[in-house]
Amino acid sequence: MPLSSSDISRIAALARLELGAIESERMLTQLNGFFDIVEKMRAVNTTGVEPLAHPVASIRDIALRLREDVVSEPDDRAANQRSAPATGNGLFLVPRVIE
Amino acid sequence: MTKATDRALSITELHDLELVALAACLRERKVSAIETARHFLARAHQHEALGVYLDRNETVTLAQASAADQRLARGSAGTLEGVPIAHKDIFATKDFVTTAGSQMLHGYRSPFDATVVARLAAQGAVTLGKLNCDEFAMGSANENSAVAPLGHTRPVPVPNPWNMAHIPGGSSGASAVAVAARLAPGTTGTDTGGSIRQPASFCGVTGIKPTYGRASRYGMVAFASSLDQAGPMARTAGDCALLLSAMCGPDPDRDSTSLDMEPEDFSRLLEQPLAGLRIGVPREFFGAGVSTDVARAVDAALAQFEQLGARRVPVSLPRTELAIPVYYIIAPAEASSNLSRFDGVRFGHRAAQFSGLADMYRKTRAEGFGDEVKRRIMIGTYVLSHGYYDAYYLQAQKIRRMLADDFQQAFRQCDVIAGPVAPTVAWKIGEKSADPVANYLADIFTLPASLAGLPGMSVPVGFGEGGLPVGLQLIGNYFQEAQLLQTAHQFQLATDYHRLKPQGF
Numbered sequence: 001m002p003l004s005s006s007d008i009s010r011i012a013a014l015a016r017l018e019l020g021a022i023e024s025e026r027m028l029t030q031l032n033g034f035f036d037i038v039e040k041m042r043a044v045n046t047t048g049v050e051p052l053a054h055p056v057a058s059i060r061d062i063a064l065r066l067r068e069d070v071v072s073e074p075d076d077r078a079a080n081q082r083s084a085p086a087t088g089n090g091l092f093l094v095p096r097v098i099e
Numbered sequence: 100m101t102k103a104t105d106r107a108l109s110i111t112e113l114h115d116l117e118l119v120a121l122a123a124c125l126r127e128r129k130v131s132a133i134e135t136a137r138h139f140l141a142r143a144h145q146h147e148a149l150g151v152y153l154d155r156n157e158t159v160t161l162a163q164a165s166a167a168d169q170r171l172a173r174g175s176a177g178t179l180e181g182v183p184i185a186h187k188d189i190f191a192t193k194d195f196v197t198t199a200g201s202q203m204l205h206g207y208r209s210p211f212d213a214t215v216v217a218r219l220a221a222q223g224a225v226t227l228g229k230l231n232c233d234e235f236a237m238g239s240a241n242e243n244s245a246v247a248p249l250g251h252t253r254p255v256p257v258p259n260p261w262n263m264a265h266i267p268g269g270s271s272g273a274s275a276v277a278v279a280a281r282l283a284p285g286t287t288g289t290d291t292g293g294s295i296r297q298p299a300s301f302c303g304v305t306g307i308k309p310t311y312g313r314a315s316r317y318g319m320v321a322f323a324s325s326l327d328q329a330g331p332m333a334r335t336a337g338d339c340a341l342l343l344s345a346m347c348g349p350d351p352d353r354d355s356t357s358l359d360m361e362p363e364d365f366s367r368l369l370e371q372p373l374a375g376l377r378i379g380v381p382r383e384f385f386g387a388g389v390s391t392d393v394a395r396a397v398d399a400a401l402a403q404f405e406q407l408g409a410r411r412v413p414v415s416l417p418r419t420e421l422a423i424p425v426y427y428i429i430a431p432a433e434a435s436s437n438l439s440r441f442d443g444v445r446f447g448h449r450a451a452q453f454s455g456l457a458d459m460y461r462k463t464r465a466e467g468f469g470d471e472v473k474r475r476i477m478i479g480t481y482v483l484s485h486g487y488y489d490a491y492y493l494q495a496q497k498i499r500r501m502l503a504d505d506f507q508q509a510f511r512q513c514d515v516i517a518g519p520v521a522p523t524v525a526w527k528i529g530e531k532s533a534d535p536v537a538n539y540l541a542d543i544f545t546l547p548a549s550l551a552g553l554p555g556m557s558v559p560v561g562f563g564e565g566g567l568p569v570g571l572q573l574i575g576n577y578f579q580e581a582q583l584l585q586t587a588h589q590f591q592l593a594t595d596y597h598r599l600k601p602q603g604f
């Protein structure tokens with residue numbers, strides 16, 4: 001089922017992406033072109049197949065590693081904020097959220 | 100060929116030395132790390148037109164080289180002491196700007212080094228700078244970079260040194276070009292769906308992506324976390340083995356998917372002959388769509404392997420074609436999630452004008468991301484959204500397991516799998532840039548091993564149309580990197596494709 005322009009607006013809203021009118025139109029054509037090649041995947045019978053997340057889990061048990069919830073990194077605030085768009089008093093500044 | 104280490108070195112030929120030979124010269128103090136670094140920095144200047152470098156810092160490079168010389172003098176040298184390398188700009192580096200080829204990270208200074216960068220430095224490698232790539236590693240032609248390289252005022256397509264009207268491949272395009280044009284004896288790349296193997300093939304260099312989980316992803320700007328793997332590119336399999344041995348090892352505190360496998364000497368099998376090796380040849384890799392020049396070069400390489408005592412075994416990877424939709428669902432899904440961190444708050448670009456927080460996100464992301472990145476975010480957001488997750492993402496993850504199982508079936512009959520890296524040689528600059536799906540389809544032969552997390556490499560095996568290189572893809576079973584590199588090395592002992600140099604370099 002091809003996507004419509006309202007689908008594009010909805011997806012862009014979910015993705016927090018502003019798309020202009022021309023860009024939306026092109027995105028619609030390109031995404032529909034893309035989903036054409038995806039159709040044959042949907043027809044494959046996958047009943048009883050477990051999804052594979054860590055590829056090596058196809059041959060052995062892989063448990064994603066957990067570590068103790070303790071501070072392990074030194075305080076490096078100045079370096080961490082060096083590339084921030086706006087900071088003040090060691091905090092990241094954003095536009096006012098609550099009026 | 101005279102071995103370079105047998106005689107005194109003249110400075111002008113340093114860039115013609117293969118990485119292993121250069122490392123030996125440095126160890127034997129035939130040349131200093133500082134002379135070597137100066138030589139390669141001068142070459143970088145001389146070939147700035149190629150647009151391979153996004154950042155360099157001569158002070159940092161020379162300081163690293165000088166420290167390497169001190170360790171060489173003290174006799175405490177690492178395996179790569181004084182060897183100059185350059186990193187794909189996907190790896191975070193403290194001392195160089197890290198952009199991932201995106202305006203979103205214009206001028207970004209990382210507070211830390213990626214584990215792979217730190218591991219190479221720990222063996223004495225000297226960093227020349229950061230290499231151009233497709234934005235967030237999304238692309239197959241290096242045409243999606245949004246950052247102006249050094250010596251340029253705007254983004255430029257990086258040319259293929261073998262034929263400057265053609266693309267070098269991607270996403271690690273400049274990593275391959277730097278090796279082919281002798282700007283660095285070795286480079287790092289990352290491979291999510293073929294981004295090391297395909298540019299290596301297109302530029303006539305050797306490259307390997309290890310088993311998923313071998314190299315830490317810490318400090319690699321994340322694209323698709325269940326697929327991303329770092330790997331080296333260099334002229335020979337022996338060079339790649341030396342680099343890969345330094346790059347791999349567990350990173351328990353920083354990458355939850357890194358495997359608990361101790362570092363290995365991937366060079367250990369290089370000199371063993373191939374007698375009795377069973378090379379699986381998947382029939383699906385030789386069907387319609389493979390151009391005759393590529394098929395001819397790959398066939399000749401397989402015949403050469405038979406000369407070396409290996410045996411061809413027909414195998415089947417019946418779901419090869421499905422790898423395209425499966426990959427192009429999973430990778431964008433993970434990308435849309437990973438790239439949600441670029442919101443203009445903690446780092447990177449922020450729109451200058453907006454009304455409120457939500458509008459700041461939308462405008463920041465609209466301005467900071469290029470077209471291909473936006474497409475993938477849109478695809479990923481859609482396939483993960485309510486009502487579509489099962490039909491697309493989960494279905495893709497299930498077929499991913501079937502693809503991985505197909506490989507295990509094939510590996511019951513063979514030791515390594517061989518076939519083309521790509522259906523054609525490198526295409527012309529601009530030829531596919533308006534048609535994203537055409538780019539995706541060209542990834543067909545590299546995607547299966549990526550989805551299965553298997554190690555894979557590209558070895559130069561000849562030339563096709565336009566004088567452009569053809570690479571043979573070798574895929575090994577999990578953790579069989581040493582055997583893959585042995586297979587490639589034995590081939591390179593018998594052939595000289597990896598020694599040829601494009602004109603003008």
